[in-house]
Amino acid sequence: MQAQPKIDVQGHRGARGLYPENSIPAMLAALNLGVNTLELDVVISKDRLVVVSHEPWMNSEICLDANGREISSSKGKQLNLYELNYNEIANYDCGSKGNSKFLQQQKMPVPKPLLSELITAVERHCREYKLPPIRYNIEIKSQLATDGKYHPAYDTFAELVLQVLAKANVMNRTTIQSFDVRPLQYINGKDYPVQIALLTELQLQPEKAIQSLGFIPTIYSPNYKFVTPKLMDYARQVGMQVIPWTVNEPEDMQKMLDLGVSGIITDYPNVLVELLKTR
Secondary structure (H helix, E strand, C coil), X not given: CCCCCCCEEEEXXXXXXXXXXXXXXXXXXXXXXXXXXXXXXXXXXXXXXXXXXXXXXXCCCCXXXXXXXXXXXXXXXXXXHHHCCHHHHCCCECCCCCXXXXXXXCCCCCCCCEHHHHHHHHHHHHHHCCXXXXXXXXXXXXXXXXXXXXXXCHHHHHHHHHHHHHHHCCHXXXXXXXXXXXXXXXXXXXXXCCEEEEEECCCCCHHHHHHHHCCCCCEEEEEHHHCCHHHHHHHHHXXXXXXXXXXXXXXXXXXXXXXXXXXXXXXXXXXXHHHHXXX
């Protein structure tokens, strides 16, 4: 029998289906479940610190204020993290409310952590429990329309993230991903030992997406619904891995594996790990 290639099990925002997203408990739980890579998002605070968060504002669907009170949707959008210092951001609880889309998610009080704090906690956990070195897949949440409003210029954004990675000595275990080609192009032009992943969410021809980027990334990361045999053939031709997001149903995971993807980003790494054991 031919050996199955090793699949990169990526915990989306840690393990969002089970723990509060982008939190340190979610990352540590994902490690214990057996992920290879921790997927997470970063934004920048007013005092130029790298904060782990999907939105550059306080998401009213999952966050409570410092007094444990609900935040209205309009108020949450006004709480622009790029206009708040981190000591202000850290007062908000983004875990006790839970997430109505993920009913298995455990509720617990958690702040939005700094990237540096998260890496420190993860590396310590791996040492204590003798786990293999973990990889990080970090999404830079930038776009042209919000330059200077929700985040600094793309090159400054990228450099702030890279400085944290360099200080933590984890660059060679990190992938930088983005829907925005600009920070990826910037990083590609530097001599940093990080992998680059291009995120796509529309049903684009991969050739056109790569043409827009201007180089072949290590990883092409589309919405899983758009992974096809044709895409996989193209990826093999140009030497590019395909790691789709966000795959949560076992039948969809099975389909992706049958198509030959290099990894899967999922909110339920526990489900993917169990599925891989049966293959």
